[in-house]
Amino acid sequence: MSSFLTNSSSTTTPSASTGQELINDITLNNPPEDSISDLSFSPQQDLLAVASWDKKVRIYEIDSNSGQNQGRALFEHDGPVLSARWSPDGTRVCSGGTDKQVKLFDLASQQSTTIGMHDAPVRAVRYVECGPTNTPIVVSGSWDKTLRYWDTRSPQPVTTLQLQERVYSMDSSQKLLVVACAERQISIIDLNQPQQVFKNTMSPLKWQTRSVCCYPQGNGFAIGSIEGRCAIQYIDDNEQSKLGFSFRCHRKTPGQGGPGNGTNSSALRSASANSNESHIYAVNSISFHPIYGTFSTAGSDGTFCFWDKDAKQRLKAFPMVNATIPATCFNKSGAIFAYAMSYDWSQGFQGNRADYPNVVKLHGCKDEEIKQKKKR
Structure with a gap:
């Protein structure tokens, strides 16, 4: 089988869509039976963890040359799983869900254990390395308005941080942890001092936060909202004043069509006086490329796009996939x-039809789609 990484159709204008770019994308075998909430590649090998509303976390083994894949492991919660992420060494997966549990699954023993509990559903989990000794810790954010750190050897949290609101999204990179909460609240934490919030701030976007993702360098984050906007944020105030900005994406205005501007009925609609409607879609997922530092956005319009924040340009828009896209991720090399x-x-x-797909696709990334363009 030829490599799906090199076999996809090319285009002379990489930012435009020909409609053929996804034709060679590989479908994951034996997918979840209900809505997919999170995707996470192992930082060590091509293993993909998939969290689902069917109460399960599935782990798939993927051949990066052919895209061929098979199930490697599976573990369960007592309710829908909302988040699943790998340990830095790729040996374990932590997860959290509506059963209020934080679980840890060991790949070698194929055993899962409950390592923590919250008072409300767990919205997001991450494996982080804390303090000057880089102590590995599982951190969980919940709708109970707390952030809790778990040493896997103790049933009690190492630290509990009281937050201003319920956790809606969370991400970490290097020593940066960003927690996006309800009411547009954002808590920024320096993992060298994980027991305190470094800074509380408000989202620069006007509507509810849907997704957050930290830059690979750990010096800032991108945040997406339900109003089809994304903001580029930096921790340092000087960097923010020079480099920070926000932009529109995943929208369709009258007369527009094509990629990045889908037309399904899940849009938020805002009508102007002459009743021309703009369709505005949630930015469900943001993922940064591990090598190039470029990033993807994906939304309720059923499209994803690749962007370069430093050049403030869209690198590539892809055609609609005829379903909303709730989660995305790159593998460790950025090739998948x-x-x-x-x-x-x-x-x-009302929108949850019995025939709605539950599918994970693997797209082989080409440099002309995702790598920064050379400045003219």
């Missing part, structure tokens, strides 16, 4: 981009 096609609840329970 995984995206989930399943219902994101943006249209309420």
